[in-house]
Amino acid sequence: MLKFLVYRVATIVPVLLGVSIVVFLMMKLIPGDPAEAILGPAATTEKIELVRKSLGLDQPFYVQYVRWLWKVVHGDFGTSIAVNVPVAQLVWPKFWNTVLLTIGSLVICILVGLGVGIVSGTRQYSWFDRISMSLTLVVANTPAFWLGLVLMVVLALYLGWFPATGMYSMRAAHKTVGDLIHHMVLPAITTGAVSAAIIARLVRSSFLDVIRKHYITALRAKGLAERDIILRHGMKNALPPIINIVGLQVGYLMGGALFTEVVFSWPGIGLQIYSSIVARDLPVVQAAVLVTTFVFVLVNLGTDIVVAALDPRIRRA
Amino acid sequence: MSAVNVRAKEAVDARAIDSAAEQAMFRRPSEWRIFWEAFSRDRLAVGAAAVIALVCLVSALAPVLSPYDPTVGDNSLRLAPIGTPGHILGLDGQGRDILSRLLWGGRVSLIIALLPVAVSSVVSVFLGLVAGFFGGKLDMIIMRTLDVFFAFPAVLLAVAIAGVLGPGMLNVMLSLTIVLIPYISRVAYMATVTVKNELFVDQARVSGARPRQILFDHILPNTLSPVIVYGSTLVGIMIVLGAGLSFLGLGITPPRPDWGIMCSDGRNFLLVAPHVSAVPGIMLILVAMSFNIVGDGLRDALDPKLRK
Amino acid sequence: MTAATASALLEVDDLHTHFSVKDKVIRAVNGISFAVRRGEILGIAGESGAGKSVACLSILRLVPHPGRIVKGRILLTGQDLLVKSEREMRDLRGQTVSMVFEDPLNSLDPAFKVGDLIAEALILHKGLGKRDAWKKAGELLRLVGIPDPDRRLDNYPHELSGGMQQRVMIAIALSCDPALLIADNPTTALDVTIQIQILDLVKQLRERLGMGVLWITHDLGVVAKLCDRVVIMYAGEVMEQGDVYAVLKRPRHPYTRRLIDALPKLGRPGQRLLPIEGRPPDPANLPAGCPFAPRCYKVKPECAERDVPLFEDGDGHVVRCLFPEE
Numbered sequence: 001m002l003k004f005l006v007y008r009v010a011t012i013v014p015v016l017l018g019v020s021i022v023v024f025l026m027m028k029l030i031p032g033d034p035a036e037a038i039l040g041p042a043a044t045t046e047k048i049e050l051v052r053k054s055l056g057l058d059q060p061f062y063v064q065y066v067r068w069l070w071k072v073v074h075g076d077f078g079t080s081i082a083v084n085v086p087v088a089q090l091v092w093p094k095f096w097n098t099v100l101l102t103i104g105s106l107v108i109c110i111l112v113g114l115g116v117g118i119v120s121g122t123r124q125y126s127w128f129d130r131i132s133m134s135l136t137l138v139v140a141n142t143p144a145f146w147l148g149l150v151l152m153v154v155l156a157l158y159l160g161w162f163p164a165t166g167m168y169s170m171r172a173a174h175k176t177v178g179d180l181i182h183h184m185v186l187p188a189i190t191t192g193a194v195s196a197a198i199i200a201r202l203v204r205s206s207f208l209d210v211i212r213k214h215y216i217t218a219l220r221a222k223g224l225a226e227r228d229i230i231l232r233h234g235m236k237n238a239l240p241p242i243i244n245i246v247g248l249q250v251g252y253l254m255g256g257a258l259f260t261e262v263v264f265s266w267p268g269i270g271l272q273i274y275s276s277i278v279a280r281d282l283p284v285v286q287a288a289v290l291v292t293t294f295v296f297v298l299v300n301l302g303t304d305i306v307v308a309a310l311d312p313r314i315r316r317a
Numbered sequence: 318m319s320a321v322n323v324r325a326k327e328a329v330d331a332r333a334i335d336s337a338a339e340q341a342m343f344r345r346p347s348e349w350r351i352f353w354e355a356f357s358r359d360r361l362a363v364g365a366a367a368v369i370a371l372v373c374l375v376s377a378l379a380p381v382l383s384p385y386d387p388t389v390g391d392n393s394l395r396l397a398p399i400g401t402p403g404h405i406l407g408l409d410g411q412g413r414d415i416l417s418r419l420l421w422g423g424r425v426s427l428i429i430a431l432l433p434v435a436v437s438s439v440v441s442v443f444l445g446l447v448a449g450f451f452g453g454k455l456d457m458i459i460m461r462t463l464d465v466f467f468a469f470p471a472v473l474l475a476v477a478i479a480g481v482l483g484p485g486m487l488n489v490m491l492s493l494t495i496v497l498i499p500y501i502s503r504v505a506y507m508a509t510v511t512v513k514n515e516l517f518v519d520q521a522r523v524s525g526a527r528p529r530q531i532l533f534d535h536i537l538p539n540t541l542s543p544v545i546v547y548g549s550t551l552v553g554i555m556i557v558l559g560a561g562l563s564f565l566g567l568g569i570t571p572p573r574p575d576w577g578i579m580c581s582d583g584r585n586f587l588l589v590a591p592h593v594s595a596v597p598g599i600m601l602i603l604v605a606m607s608f609n610i611v612g613d614g615l616r617d618a619l620d621p622k623l624r625k
Numbered sequence: 626m627t628a629a630t631a632s633a634l635l636e637v638d639d640l641h642t643h644f645s646v647k648d649k650v651i652r653a654v655n656g657i658s659f660a661v662r663r664g665e666i667l668g669i670a671g672e673s674g675a676g677k678s679v680a681c682l683s684i685l686r687l688v689p690h691p692g693r694i695v696k697g698r699i700l701l702t703g704q705d706l707l708v709k710s711e712r713e714m715r716d717l718r719g720q721t722v723s724m725v726f727e728d729p730l731n732s733l734d735p736a737f738k739v740g741d742l743i744a745e746a747l748i749l750h751k752g753l754g755k756r757d758a759w760k761k762a763g764e765l766l767r768l769v770g771i772p773d774p775d776r777r778l779d780n781y782p783h784e785l786s787g788g789m790q791q792r793v794m795i796a797i798a799l800s801c802d803p804a805l806l807i808a809d810n811p812t813t814a815l816d817v818t819i820q821i822q823i824l825d826l827v828k829q830l831r832e833r834l835g836m837g838v839l840w841i842t843h844d845l846g847v848v849a850k851l852c853d854r855v856v857i858m859y860a861g862e863v864m865e866q867g868d869v870y871a872v873l874k875r876p877r878h879p880y881t882r883r884l885i886d887a888l889p890k891l892g893r894p895g896q897r898l899l900p901i902e903g904r905p906p907d908p909a910n911l912p913a914g915c916p917f918a919p920r921c922y923k924v925k926p927e928c929a930e931r932d933v934p935l936f937e938d939g940d941g942h943v944v945r946c947l948f949p950e951e
Contacts, residue, residue: 018465026481141605143557145564146580146598153587218732220687222746222797223718236736255472259561273473274565277480289469289477297468 004308012301016294020072023290024065027282077287082279087287091269095291097167098268100180101260102253104188109195109249116196117203121238122230124208132200140197144256148190148263155186162186165265183266191260195249202245206238213237240307247303251296355618362614365607372604376423385414387421388572396590409582409593418574419600425575426601429486429568430555433493434501434548441498442537442544445505450513450536460506463499471496475558479567486569489562493555504547508540546616553608560601576601633660633700634837635684635722635805640697642676642683649909653679653692655861661805666831666838668852668869670845670884674905676861677841678727681807684839685724686714702804720750723798727810729790733782739766740778743797750801765796770826788819792826799830807839812847824851845884849873854941857881860906860916863935867942877938877949880917915946923948 059067071078077087116136120129139147156164163183168175210216211234219229258270265271269288276284357363375382384403390412394401397408406415448459466474478492513536562568563577571578576597583594642654654676661667669677682688684699686706699706701722706714723746726732733742743765744758753761759778766774769792782790791811798806808827812820828851831838840852848855848869855872857865857880865878876882883901890896903920906912912919914929921928927947935943 014461015464015468018462019468022465022469026477029481137606137609138602141553141557141609142602143560143564143577143580143598143605145561146594146601149580149584149587149594149598153591157588214726214728214731215734217682217687217689218724218726218794219734221685221718221724221726223715223720223749224745225715233734233737237734251470252472255470255476258472258476259564262565273476273480277476277567282481285477285480289473292473293469296470300468 005305008301008304008308012297016297019293019297020069020290021065023286023293024068026289027286028061028064072287072290077290078283080276080281080284082276082281082284087283090284091272091287091291094267094269094272094288097266098254098257098261098270098292101184101187101191101257101266101268102250104181104184105192105195105253105257106250107192108188109192109199109253110246112192112196113199114203116200118207118230120200121204121207122211122234129204133204136197136200139193140201142194143259144190144194145259145263147193148187148260151186151190152263167267187257187260187264187266190263191253191257194256195252199242199246199249202242203238206242207234210234210238243303243307247300250299250303254292254296352618356614359614359617362611362618365610365614368607369604369611372423372600372607373427376420376427379417379420379424383417383420385417387413387418387574389413396586396593398590399592399596406596407590407592409579410586410590411582413574415579415593415596418579419576419597422574422576422579422597423600425486425569425573426556426560426563426577427604429489429493429559429575430552433490433497434552434555436490437494437497438501438544438548440494441501442505442540444498444502445507446509446536446540448502449506449509449540459502463502466495466499467503471500472558472561475562476565476567479562484567484570489559489568492562493559497551497555501544501547501551504543505540508543509536512536512539542619546612546619548612549608549615550612553605553612556605556608557601560597634663634665634702635661635839636698636700637680637684638698638700640680640683640699641695642679642688642692643695644692646691646909651909652911653861653908654683655911656697657856657858657861657863659856659863659866661837661839663804663837664831664835665854666827666840666852668840668842668848668855669858670842670848670855671858671864672843672905674908675858676908677858678809679861680858681724681809681839681841684807685718685722687718716750719746719798719803720801721803722805722807723801723803725791725794725798725806725808725811728814729787729794729811730782730814732794733790735782737781738778739780739782739785739793742782743778743793743800746797746800761800762796765800766793768799768830769793769796770822771796787815788822791815791819791823795823795826795830799834802834803836805837805839807841809841810843813842813844820847821850827851845873845888857884860911861908862916863943863945864917865942865944865946867938868940871940871942875950877942877944877951878946879921879923879948879950882950883922 075088077091079085080087080090083090116132120126120132123129152164156162162185163169164186167180167183169179169183207230211230216229216233219233220226255270257266257268258274260266261268261271262274269292273285273288276282276288391408392412394404394408395412396410397404399405399407401407404414404416406419409415409418444459444463448456469477475492475496478495479489482488482492559568560575560577560580563575564581566581568577569575579597580594580601583590583592583597586593637660638658639656640654640658641652641656644651644653657676657680659667659669669680671677679688679692682692683694684701684706686694686709688694694707697707701717706717709717733739737745740759740762743762744753744755747753747758747761748755751758763774763778766777771777771789771792777785777789777793782793785793794811812823815823824847827838827840830836840847842848852869854867855869856863857872857878859880865872865876865881872881873885876885880901883899886899887901889898901920906916906919912929914931915921915924915933918924918928925948933945933947935945936949937943
């Protein structure tokens with residue numbers, strides 16, 4: 001197990017390095033000169049040269065990269081072009097807002113996905129199974145932004161049960177957890193729905209697979225009750241492949257949250273990326289993408305480790 | 318008693334291996350027939366394929382079928398609801414006929430889903446074949462590089478690239494293509510490696526060394542079928558993602574319609590005229606679902622274990 | 626007809642198990658009757674698809690959907706199993722009657738350690754605590770002849786060889802001192818040498834523990850080596866039944882005769898192998914009369930007219946044939 005851990009952790013280092021290179025290059029490949037963008041109409045050739053020098057843009061690529069990477073590792077993401085504050089100040093709070101939303105979405109997606117999937121998987125062909133499979137097929141193919149709009153219209157604007165935008169009530173004196181959750185419901189459902197549908201289908205098919213295995217019959221022959229077989233043995237065998245997918249879904253949730261944040265004006269990192277792209281504020285985009293991707297890689301590492309801990313066969317590979 | 322039984326068993330086994338190898342050589346001619354028979358048995362998949370064909374046909378014929386110009390609006394009829402005489406699906410915020418925009422928009426939405434998957438598949442099959450077949454350093458370089466792109470959440474990468482490149486249909490398609498390559502390459506790679514291992518074992522037993530050319534004849538078709546299955550499902554996902562990019566304004570430029578932009582247009586009128594956003598969304602769901610179902614149907618039809 | 630005696634451990638009487646699939650009925654078991662006495666090893670032999678495995682699952686009432694026991698009686702230590710509730714059956718399974726399956730690797734939950742798998746039955750049926758259960762598990766492993774048993778408890782099934790996996794299965798089956806052990810083809814997947822070891826092990830265990838054993842196989846060699854009595858099954862029916870020497874040395878049913886002829890004989894080089902021509906009938910479409918008639922070398926028109934009854938030959942040797950061998 002330890003060997004596996006060391007091996008897996010070692011493999012993410014080159015990946016993270018590669019990610020940083022890609023992010024760096026992505027910004028470098030943008031048409032247009034950043035110096036000109038900063039100076040705006042006041043640009044003259046000398047001023048451009050000066051700004052370029054001060055930004056370190058006259059150095060060769062690899063030097064720029066190393067400089068940039070050094071700063072990033074120390075938490076310095078540069079300054080926002082649009083708002084003129086350190087990017088880190090802009091990005092970190094938004095990042096945590098997205099994490100909150102992702103956690104909410106994850107809760108919904110796991111509870112609903114697991115619940116529906118297990119019931120369907122252990123009762124194939126029942127009416128519940130048929131309805132849930134049709135429903136999940138539709139939901140899995142629904143655009144998150146459209147679902148968000150629908151939920152907003154029906155539950156927020158028409159029925160008024162939930163707020164339509166934002167993370168907290170503007171009018172409230174303090175930020176309470178209850179208020180936060182109230183605001184999070186619709187966005188979390190929007191973000192989590194597609195993943196919940198996907199997970200439900202996967203859980204179902206994984207359970208269908210497991211239930212047919214010979215060792216399940218052997219366990220029944222031992223006199224175990226069906227419920228114990230499903231909860232103890234079924235879960236342990238059906239879940240590892242699912243945990244992998246759930247981990248991937250976290251990545252989707254963080255990315256898909258982008259649409260939700262735009263629709264519901266949730267002040268998260270997705271919305272920040274979007275508005276920064278529109279404002280051509282590239283240091284912010286760079287930092288936001290970098291941070292989000294890093295977290296995604298770490299989450300995937302985490303799920304790989306959890307899966308290996310659960311399924312002894314994987315550790316040997 | 319059992320010792321002789323065992324030797325008899327071995328004799329039978331050897332015959333089975335030879336006949337399987339023989340069959341492998343003559344397998345290909347009837348493959349299409351078998352596939353078609355299996356696929357046509359899945360009525361849901363056939364229905365979904367028909368829906369896709371219909372939508373593609375109707376969109377392709379948009380210039381002929383569309384009752385109005387999708388970019389010209391009639392301000393007197395702004396936000397008219399579904400069932401308005403002459404405008405069966407109503408009009409949007411600028412008085413443009415929604416049915417016409419739906420037809421014309423279909424062309425864009427379908428193309429920005431189909432083309433990236435197609436192009437990316439070609440590139441990915443090449444990469445996967447090369448990496449899987451030659452192995453060694455080439456394998457490592459290709460797959461490790463792809464791993465880096467794999468590390469990005471797909472939606473984020475698509476938005477970032479599209480945002481960085483700027484609006485426009487070509488840029489959206491380029492962004493989606495780049496995002497897709499690691500995924501399809503991995504599928505192609507795994508298929509190649511699996512087949513490569515199988516074939517080498519068989520070859521060693523049945524005959525002597527075979528020229529690499531024939532290996533390509535065997536490996537390539539076996540790599541193509543999982544790629545085709547995966548690709549079909551991916552088209553459905555790209556329809557939704559492409560529409561999402563357009564929704565954000567990172568896609569095609571107005572006034573050309575596509576289903577994503579149509580959803581975005583309706584955002585300001587959700588209470589008074591929900592149909593403006595609802596209708597294109599329903600089309601998106603319908604078409605994405607159909608590709609998903611077809612992908613599943615292809616997978617079942619191509620799976621040798623499930624064939625009769 | 627049952628092999629008479631009041632001390633029968635297991636009595637199966639005219640068992641019929643059918644599967645309803647769409648508009649067809651698959652008649653897997655069509656009226657078999659046999660008995661297993663305490664300390665006796667009864668073999669059930671026949672080709673694949675003869676209904677042997679379904680018969681075993683029927684005894685445990687674990688026939689998978691859409692299968693159902695439609696007729697018959699199953700008495701275990703005198704209790705009628707077919708009227709028992711599911712909870713009562715669960716009590717019996719693993720405790721009074723236990724089963725060993727054909728494919729050991731796939732019959733052991735790969736996500737659990739061997740120790741856990743054995744201990745599970747002990748904890749469930751005997752109420753042992755985990756530590757005691759593991760201790761007993763170690764003793765069981767020793768009983769079934771696994772070297773270094775305490776280490777093996779921590780292994781996962783896939784870490785063991787086929788022979789050891791099967792021994793583990795046997796250990797699990799024996800853990801709660803069952804009166805009856807049902808074994809469905811447990812040695813087919815194993816090496817011949819391992820197979821012989823397992824057969825010897827079962828015989829020893831029968832000596833030591835006195836349990837009854839129901840052993841399914843399609844290998845008459847195994848029957849000869851292991852069983853006291855044998856039932857020959859074909860198409861879900863009993864074709865012949867009796868003491869193993871009587872049946873194998875002087876087979877009375879043409880099918881048994883052909884099965885024995887099909888075995889290659891040692892010490893006779895150049896012999897031609899004699900497979901039985903034709904194939905077993907489709908259980909969804911059984912012909913009237915004797916099911917073996919289409920392939921029988923002694924067939925006469927009467928054979929296909931009506932169902933053939935069992936004829937008893939004294940000494941409990943029964944045969945279902947109108948023209949048995951002499």
